[in-house]
Amino acid sequence: xxxxxxxxxxxxxxxxxxxxxxxxxxxxxxxxxxxxxxxxxxxxxxxxxxxxxxxxxxxxxxxxxxxxxxxxxxxxxxxxxxxxxxxxxxxxxxxxxxxxxxxxxxxxxxxxxxxxxxxxxxxxxxxxxxxxxxxxxxxxxxxxxxxxxxxxxxxxxxxxxxxx
Numbered sequence: 001x002x003x004x005x006x007x008x009x010x011x012x013x014x015x016x017x018x019x020x021x022x023x024x025x026x027x028x029x030x031x032x033x034x035x036x037x038x039x040x041x042x043x044x045x046x047x048x049x050x051x052x053x054x055x056x057x058x059x060x061x062x063x064x065x066x067x068x069x070x071x072x073x074x075x076x077x078x079x080x081x082x083x084x085x086x087x088x089x090x091x092x093x094x095x096x097x098x099x100x101x102x103x104x105x106x107x108x109x110x111x112x113x114x115x116x117x118x119x120x121x122x123x124x125x126x127x128x129x130x131x132x133x134x135x136x137x138x139x140x141x142x143x144x145x146x147x148x149x150x151x152x153x154x155x156x157x158x159x160x161x162x163x164x
Contacts, residue, residue: 006088010056011040013106014086016042018052025133027140032079032127037068039076039084042136044129050081051125051132054104057087063096072098079127082118089113 015026023043030042030053041054053076057063068074077083077100083093084102094103094116099110102118 004058006058007056007062009110010086010088010106013112014041014054014056014084014104015043015108017086017104017112018054021052022048023052025136025140027136028143030132030139031130031135032076033135034127035068035076035079037076042080042132042139044133044136046133047130048081051079051127051129052082052084053080054084054086056091057085060091063087063092069097073104074098075101077101077121078123079125080132081121081125083121084118086112116134 006029011028015028018026018041021043022045024046026041026045028041029035030039032039039053040056043052043054044050045052055066055069055076057066063069063085071115072078075083076097082102083100085097086104086106089105089107093105097103100119101116103114103115105113107113138139
């Protein structure tokens, strides 16, 4: 399915949010092969060996269609340290998501409001840190090399969000 403009905007804001919050490396569309899935945004903190994943939902229907998010054990949570849902205000509510998830609202101007902070996953992750690091580096490099025409359009926006 083609990615819509709103979903793309949410991913850009999610990457800026991750970069601003103690993350060394950020990329979009990071593969988690053991889940057969790609995370919308993934951030890696090298010093703490933490992985933060953000799943973006542009609409309520988009959220309801993604069955893996309804059960924390089937979501990205077991594969990362912190997991967030990112959406426009009201699309997803705190009542809709498991207690360990963080919830981020992004308004029309790109301002992020943390509705609920995520709970740290203290269990052993199902994906090794080194694997996530490698896949995040690969996704960032592929985006830079193969989508350079998009980068030129997105980079100024990404910098603006990161500075706020």
